[in-house]
Amino acid sequence: AQSVSQHNHHVILSEAASLELGCNYSYGGTVNLFWYVQYPGQHLQLLLKYFSGDPLVKGIKGFEAEFIKSKFSFNLRKPSVQWSDTAEYFCAVTPGAAGNKLTFGGGTRVLVKP
Amino acid sequence: AAGVIQSPRHLIKEKRETATLKCYPIPRHDTVYWYQQGPGQDPQFLISFYEKMQSDKGSIPDRFSAQQFSDYHSELNMSSLELGDSALYFCASRDQADPADTQYFGPGTRLTVL
Numbered sequence: 576a577q578s579v580s581q582h583n584h585h586v587i588l589s590e591a592a593s594l595e596l597g598c599n600y601s602y603g604g605t606v607n608l609f610w611y612v613q614y615p616g617q618h619l620q621l622l623l624k625y626f627s628g629d630p631l632v633k634g635i636k637g638f639e640a641e642f643i644k645s646k647f648s649f650n651l652r653k654p655s656v657q658w659s660d661t662a663e664y665f666c667a668v669t670p671g672a673a674g675n676k677l678t679f680g681g682g683t684r685v686l687v688k689p
Numbered sequence: 690a691a692g693v694i695q696s697p698r699h700l701i702k703e704k705r706e707t708a709t710l711k712c713y714p715i716p717r718h719d720t721v722y723w724y725q726q727g728p729g730q731d732p733q734f735l736i737s738f739y740e741k742m743q744s745d746k747g748s749i750p751d752r753f754s755a756q757q758f759s760d761y762h763s764e765l766n767m768s769s770l771e772l773g774d775s776a777l778y779f780c781a782s783r784d785q786a787d788p789a790d791t792q793y794f795g796p797g798t799r800l801t802v803l
Contacts, residue, residue, distance in 0.1 A: 607790045618779060619732070619794040626789040665731055669790045675745050676722060677781075677792055679731040 577602035581666055581680035589688050590658055596651040596683050598666030608649040609667045609677070610640055619665065625649065636660070658689045691715055693782050693795030701801045702770050710765040710798045714782030720744070721763040722792060723755060726777040738763055739785060770802045 582597035600606060607626040611619040623634025630642040640651045649666060666680040694713040702708050714721050720739045724732035734747035738757035749755075752770075757763045761782075767774060777799050781792035 609791070611794075618796045619781075621791065621793065624789050624791055675790075676734040676737060676747060677724075677732070678734070682731045 577606070577668055577670065577678050579666055579668055579678050579680035581664075581683050583683050584681065585684045585686070587686045587688065588656060591655050592687075594651075594653045594656045594660070594685065596664055596666075596685070598649045598651065598680055599647050600649070600666075600668045600678075601647060602668065602670065604670060606668045606670060608640075608642060609669075610634065610638070610649075610651050611665045611667060611679075612662045613665065613682075614662045622651070622664075656685075656687050658687050661685060661687045693780055693793055695778075695780050695795040695798050697798060698796060699799050699801075701803065703803055704770060704772060706770050706802075708767045708770060708800060710767070710778055710780075710800070712763045712765070712780030712782075712795060714761050714763070714780075715784075715793055718782035718784050718793075719761060720783040720785050721757055721761065722781040722783070723749075723763070723765050724779045724781065726779060726797075728776070732779060735765070767800075770800075772802050775800060775802045 579600045609624045610622040623632050625632045625642045633639045638653050663682045663684050665682045667677040696711045722737040723735040726732040735749040737745045741757045752768050755765045777797045779797045780795045783792045
């Protein structure tokens with residue numbers, strides 16, 4: 576069974592700082608990779624996804640992620656965060672071939688101080 | 690664009706009562722997933738349906754059942770509620786033809802069991 580781990584549980588940074596959230600997965604086959612964001616009290620929103628092609632994926636709100644197959648990683652980055660980026664960020668995977676349930680990482684709570 | 694609709698948004702029940710949660714997927718999405726998110730936890734997959742048939746099953750208690758109807762909406766039925774069932778229940782929908790397996794989440798139903 577696949578598993579996902581996110582390196583940091585909590586991240587605190589100031590506005591305009593750069594953000595990088597680590598995500599590693601374990602699965603032997605092809606995977607589809609996702610980053611979701613959950614703002615306080617809200618539902619999960621898709622930030623970006625990778626399923627094939629260019630391993631550098633650009634998403635909404637200035638986020639991007641890089642799939643490094645050799646490292647089983649899919650790290651999320653944003654060059655300059657804003658206070659409104661305060662949220663919880665979840666990395667998730669589905670098996671590429673069968674395409675089914677999402678397996679989530681534990682989430683990373685990001686607090687951006689104004 | 691139309692999103693996933695869930696009802697009710699909030700539900701308060703007593704122990705041993707029953708609850709029914711409803712999910713209306715994005716139009717033309719044929720696959721529905723249910724996830725449970727406990728306080729401070731990442732979402733855990735419960736069950737999924739494709740074309741009205743159960744397609745996968747996760748950590749769903751035997752006290753819970755679900756189905757998908759001909760209009761693709763889904764209902765999660767929960768009986769003999771326990772305090773530990775208090776959580777946010779998300780429904781997600783997906784177009785089976787999407788090669789990226791993207792799941793779009795609804796706003797969730799917050800269930801509180803007293």
